Amino acid sequence: MSPELINLIIQATGESLFMVSLAALMATAVGLPVGLFLATSRKGELFAAPSVNAILGVIVNATRSTPFIILVVAIIPFTRLVAGTSIGSGAAIVPLTVAAMPFIARLVEAAIREVDGGLIETAASFGASPLQIVFKVLIPEALPGLVLALTLAVVSLLGYSAMVGAVGGGGLGDLGIRYGYQRFMPEMMLAVVVVLIALVQSVQTVGDYLARRLNRRLRHR
Amino acid sequence: MNAHQSLAVAEPLRSREPVAPAAAIVEPMVRFEGLSKTYPAYRDKPSVQALQDIDFAIARGSITGVIGRSGAGKSSLVRLINGLEKPTAGRVVVDGRDISALSGRPLRRAQRSIGMIFQHFNLLSSRTAAGNIALPLEIAGWSKADIRTRVAELLELVDIADKHDRYPSELSGGQKQRIGIARALATRPSVLLSDEATSALDPQTTRAILDLLANINRELGVTIVLITHEMSVVRQLVNEVVVIDGGRIVERGHVADIFTHPKHPTTQTFLAEVLGDTVPVSLASRLEQRPVTAGKAVIRVQVQGTEAGDTVVARLARELAIDVAVLSARIDEIGGQHVGSVILGIPGGEAVSRQALFFLSQNDFAAERLGYVT
Numbered sequence: 001m002s003p004e005l006i007n008l009i010i011q012a013t014g015e016s017l018f019m020v021s022l023a024a025l026m027a028t029a030v031g032l033p034v035g036l037f038l039a040t041s042r043k044g045e046l047f048a049a050p051s052v053n054a055i056l057g058v059i060v061n062a063t064r065s066t067p068f069i070i071l072v073v074a075i076i077p078f079t080r081l082v083a084g085t086s087i088g089s090g091a092a093i094v095p096l097t098v099a100a101m102p103f104i105a106r107l108v109e110a111a112i113r114e115v116d117g118g119l120i121e122t123a124a125s126f127g128a129s130p131l132q133i134v135f136k137v138l139i140p141e142a143l144p145g146l147v148l149a150l151t152l153a154v155v156s157l158l159g160y161s162a163m164v165g166a167v168g169g170g171g172l173g174d175l176g177i178r179y180g181y182q183r184f185m186p187e188m189m190l191a192v193v194v195v196l197i198a199l200v201q202s203v204q205t206v207g208d209y210l211a212r213r214l215n216r217r218l219r220h221r
Numbered sequence: 222m223n224a225h226q227s228l229a230v231a232e233p234l235r236s237r238e239p240v241a242p243a244a245a246i247v248e249p250m251v252r253f254e255g256l257s258k259t260y261p262a263y264r265d266k267p268s269v270q271a272l273q274d275i276d277f278a279i280a281r282g283s284i285t286g287v288i289g290r291s292g293a294g295k296s297s298l299v300r301l302i303n304g305l306e307k308p309t310a311g312r313v314v315v316d317g318r319d320i321s322a323l324s325g326r327p328l329r330r331a332q333r334s335i336g337m338i339f340q341h342f343n344l345l346s347s348r349t350a351a352g353n354i355a356l357p358l359e360i361a362g363w364s365k366a367d368i369r370t371r372v373a374e375l376l377e378l379v380d381i382a383d384k385h386d387r388y389p390s391e392l393s394g395g396q397k398q399r400i401g402i403a404r405a406l407a408t409r410p411s412v413l414l415s416d417e418a419t420s421a422l423d424p425q426t427t428r429a430i431l432d433l434l435a436n437i438n439r440e441l442g443v444t445i446v447l448i449t450h451e452m453s454v455v456r457q458l459v460n461e462v463v464v465i466d467g468g469r470i471v472e473r474g475h476v477a478d479i480f481t482h483p484k485h486p487t488t489q490t491f492l493a494e495v496l497g498d499t500v501p502v503s504l505a506s507r508l509e510q511r512p513v514t515a516g517k518a519v520i521r522v523q524v525q526g527t528e529a530g531d532t533v534v535a536r537l538a539r540e541l542a543i544d545v546a547v548l549s550a551r552i553d554e555i556g557g558q559h560v561g562s563v564i565l566g567i568p569g570g571e572a573v574s575r576q577a578l579f580f581l582s583q584n585d586f587a588a589e590r591l592g593y594v595t
Contacts, residue, residue, distance in 0.1 A: 017407055029361070116343070118339065118341060118343045119343055119345060120340065121305065122337070122343040123356070123360070124305060124332075125303050125305055125332060125335070125337045126333065126335045126336075126337075126356065126357040126360050126361075126404075127328070127330060127331070127332035127357075127360060127361070127407070128360045129326075129329060129331035129360075132359075132360050136356065136359065136360070137345065140345065140348070141345055141346065141347050143347065172244060178570040212292075214347075214389040216346050216347055217391075
């Protein structure tokens with residue numbers, strides 16, 4: 001493979017990582033609190049607000065049930081508004097973030113719900129405020145699960161980021177389609193796939209390692 | 222016990238100094254006033270009246286055992302004391318404060334003077350022993366330095382100072398409950414609530430934990446309220462018993478009185494189960510309703526009191542000049558009183574067994590004929 005092509009791959013990998021990490025960061029910033037709220041706002045729970053919970057649930061489900069490629073096209077006006085353009089890696093971050101937010105929210109909700117309800121009651125019996133319960137009990141106890149949830153989200157985002165390539169988003173997916181598919185360069189396609197596999201593999205390995213380190217329940221068995 | 226002692230101390234004080242804070246000494250630790258708790262209907266479940274017309278006081282420094290069947294309302298009672306639940310009617314006064322009227326920040330502050338330990342320990346798996354004990358102190362806003370000294374003190378108190386940096390997953394049940402106790406005592410509460418705290422432990426560990434609780438009660442003067450269904454807990458630790466059935470207090474009093482003269486059927490059943498009043502299966506299966514030729518009449522004698530049971534078999538044998546067989550016996554010592562029952566086999570036919578029953582009733586033993594065996 002020529003040096004130019006290798007340069008292209010390196011550049012595309014950089015774009016993909018840029019899109020994914022920024023989207024993951026922003027989606028987590030929104031998804032984490034939303035997921036926490038979803039996990040604690042049903043009837044009788046810490047921040048009980050059943051109707052808000054129900055409405056938020058519907059919005060989350062609606063976003064999650066829209067196929068990603070349709071979401072990308074559907075929110076182009078919004079993307080233009082936020083990023084000033086709808087083409088390129090910078091613009092692609094917008095639909096990636098929008099798609100990852102509800103996904104992360106649901107994963108966070110599931111991880112938080114895994115925490116034993118008895119611990120919430122225990123902290124409450126010591127006079128802990130709802131926020132103290134969140135920061136001293138729920139998040140620390142759910143941390144291994146949260147790390148795994150974020151790992152899963154980043155892996156999914158890597159897949160999505162390849163998809164935005166189809167609509168001019170740059171990155172590895174873009175490279176694979178333009179060179180590998182449209183120019184009939186199977187070695188380019190193969191290279192893109194190999195790089196993606198390596199990225200997913202390393203993200204998952206790091207995530208698993210962190211989760212295992214954080215999990216005191218399993219650490220010593 | 223301690224309540225009686227403190228009352229005894231209060232008497233001469235009052236006579237010498239009429240304005241001495243006698244009221245403060247007499248003021249009970251926990252007082253339930255006309256308390257009822259109803260859980261409203263939810264979805265397809267009907268509303269549940271968990272507690273009704275609860276009126277009683279728990280003396281300072283006492284160890285009160287709340288017993289009853291599951292679903293009787295024991296847990297609700299304890300959760301009302303620490304304000305996790307609000308009564309539907311009436312109020313709960315803890316240490317002179319109406320806990321049922323508080324909410325938000327004042328309630329949270331009041332909860333710091335009420336510690337609680339749990340059946341499944343409820344420790345944070347993400348924190349070490351020291352970290353778990355520090356939790357209520359962090360919640361109460363203590364400084365890092367104060368927390369460090371207090372945690373060391375508490376680890377010493379519950380005798381697991383060497384487990385400072387261990388995670389719950391590395392500890393045994395007894396050690397976990399010791400952390401639970403240390404955590405509950407961290408903010409120096411005046412009441413310690415225990416919700417079946419030894420039910421998940423083996424008998425030996427249970428005994429050690431109960432010893433620890435007794436020490437804490439004696440040395441720190443902490444009033445202890447515990448829910449339990451375990452005989453060993455009541456026998457070893459408790460001095461006041463409250464029996465709850467169907468959301469009502471059906472019987473309460475000093476442990477020895479309740480155990481020697483149980484009045485309510487629930488108490489009797491509870492005692493029968495734990496004291497082994499029930500006829501052993503092997504014996505029950507052989508029981509005949511009609512006299513058996515050359516067999517024995519089976520008579521159960523209730524044993525209560527200080528030394529009553531000790532000689533009953535010997536006296537009966539001497540009186541009737543027969544060989545009395547002991548088929549089954551279970552006698553426990555509770556609050557200095559012997560409580561239990563002996564099942565005897567009386568040979569010699571109808572006349573002798575009637576004579577035996579007469580002798581027993583003459584000597585104030587509750588006795589009944591269960592049947593006959595060969």
